[in-house]
Amino acid sequence: MFKLFNRGPESFTDLSPEEVHSRIRSGDRVQLVDVRSPGEFARGHIAKAKLIPLGDLEARHSELKKGADIILYCHSAARSRRGARLLAELGYENVHNMSGGLVRWPYGVTQ
Numbered sequence: 001m002f003k004l005f006n007r008g009p010e011s012f013t014d015l016s017p018e019e020v021h022s023r024i025r026s027g028d029r030v031q032l033v034d035v036r037s038p039g040e041f042a043r044g045h046i047a048k049a050k051l052i053p054l055g056d057l058e059a060r061h062s063e064l065k066k067g068a069d070i071i072l073y074c075h076s077a078a079r080s081r082r083g084a085r086l087l088a089e090l091g092y093e094n095v096h097n098m099s100g101g102l103v104r105w106p107y108g109v110t111q
Helices: 017-025 038-043 054-063 078-089
Strands: 013-015 030-034 069-073 095-098
Touching (some): 013 017, 054 078, 069 078, 078 095
Parallel strands (some): 030 069, 069 095
8 A cells, every 4th residue: 555655643633422423413514434344334324424444445535525524433443543544644634533433432323
């Protein structure tokens, strides 16, 4: 995988599930990106999330708006942290990882 440059782990922030929920409810313009597999997504995901599996993120990152706040999540936050780091390395500036993943999301999911 070719990297343009390395901005380091500080180039994205972690948000708690509560912070993510608050941003969604307040009408903030965020792009929620689920980086799990299609099967995991089908079993339940946060409403209005876009599925881009981690393995596809580098090839499909152009589907995301660079100027928007992008929040990535997965099951436990391991894959979404890797995805957030990748997007930051690709030049995205407003990238966030939902800490704890869906394991810590108490607000229900849609199927």
